[in-house]
Amino acid sequence: MTPTTDVALRTSGLTKNFRGFTAVNAVDLEVARGDIHALVGPNGAGKTTLFNLLTGFLSPTSGTITILGEDVTGLQPEQIAHKGVARSFQITSLFENLNPLEHVELALQSRTTQGRKFWRSERLLGRFTARARELLDLVGLADLADKPAGLLAYGQKRALEMALVMALDPQVLLLDEPTAGMGIEDVNRTIELVRRIAEGRTVVFVDHNMTVVGSLADRVTVLQQGRVLAEGTYAEVRADERVVTAYLGEASHA
Ligand code: ADP
Numbered sequence: 339m340t341p342t343t344d345v346a347l348r349t350s351g352l353t354k355n356f357r358g359f360t361a362v363n364a365v366d367l368e369v370a371r372g373d374i375h376a377l378v379g380p381n382g383a384g385k386t387t388l389f390n391l392l393t394g395f396l397s398p399t400s401g402t403i404t405i406l407g408e409d410v411t412g413l414q415p416e417q418i419a420h421k422g423v424a425r426s427f428q429i430t431s432l433f434e435n436l437n438p439l440e441h442v443e444l445a446l447q448s449r450t451t452q453g454r455k456f457w458r459s460e461r462l463l464g465r466f467t468a469r470a471r472e473l474l475d476l477v478g479l480a481d482l483a484d485k486p487a488g489l490l491a492y493g494q495k496r497a498l499e500m501a502l503v504m505a506l507d508p509q510v511l512l513l514d515e516p517t518a519g520m521g522i523e524d525v526n527r528t529i530e531l532v533r534r535i536a537e538g539r540t541v542v543f544v545d546h547n548m549t550v551v552g553s554l555a556d557r558v559t560v561l562q563q564g565r566v567l568a569e570g571t572y573a574e575v576r577a578d579e580r581v582v583t584a585y586l587g588e589a590s591h592a
């Protein structure tokens with residue numbers, strides 16, 4: 339085995355300019371396979387832009403991205419998804435009138451080659467029902483499988499989104515602020531959920547809640563103004579003076 343197989347995701351000198359403004363600046367990131375890796379930093383640090391680069395939604399101005407040993411720089415989002423990378427978004431985008439079961443069935447079907455041909459076939463969708471129910475169970479929505487998504491509570495919608503990305507069975511999962519806007523109960527549920535779904539895969543997540551970061555992350559990368567300020571275990575970055583000054587200090591006094 340070559341050493342690269344132990345690295346799920348690597349960026350080298352990754353840079354994104356928007357009309358002269360550098361949102362992501364020469365970022366060298368390395369995420370070990372199987373790790374839960376947190377990306378933290380103040381608003382505007384470039385975290386979401388970095389996710390958009392990693393998933394092909396934006397193309398880099400310069401630098402490279404390697405996923406599971408393969409150079410994916412410049413590939414389209416569908417091509418990167420094909421390499422086993424899936425992401426969740428900061429903003430919810432569910433169909434109000436479809437229930438969680440239907441959402442997950444469609445997500446499962448979209449992975450198959452038949453997906454395009456038989457998009458509306460009830461009978462074929464039925465093939466995915468058992469797996470869809472398993473995924474709803476995983477995210478704690480088994481009892482709400484038949485409720486229109488528009489009627490779900492905020493935390494339940496976020497859990498459904500998690501089931502939708504899990505339907506893609508990604509090797510590398512990117513979660514952008516999975517606990518944003520949640521109360522303490524939903525936050526704790528999400529911590530447990532991320533732990534469960536991280537088994538056998540690599541997770542990179544952005545979160546402002548240091549309790550979430552501290553309880554989940556094997557390693558933490560701190561971004562500030564597009565650059566990597568620090569990288570290490572949670573304990574290491576917490577103890578880093580520059581990090582305390584730039585970010586964690588503020589958070590811990592909040
Ligand atoms: P974070 O997710 O860490 O809060 P973002 O990646 O969303 O930060 O944004 C980083 C910086 O890049 C911000 O200053 C933001 O205004 C800027 N930015 C993000 N997307 C664009 C864009 N499409 N065009 C211009 N500026 C952008």
Ligand code: MG
Nearest residue numbers: 385386387428
């Ligand atoms: Mg963001």
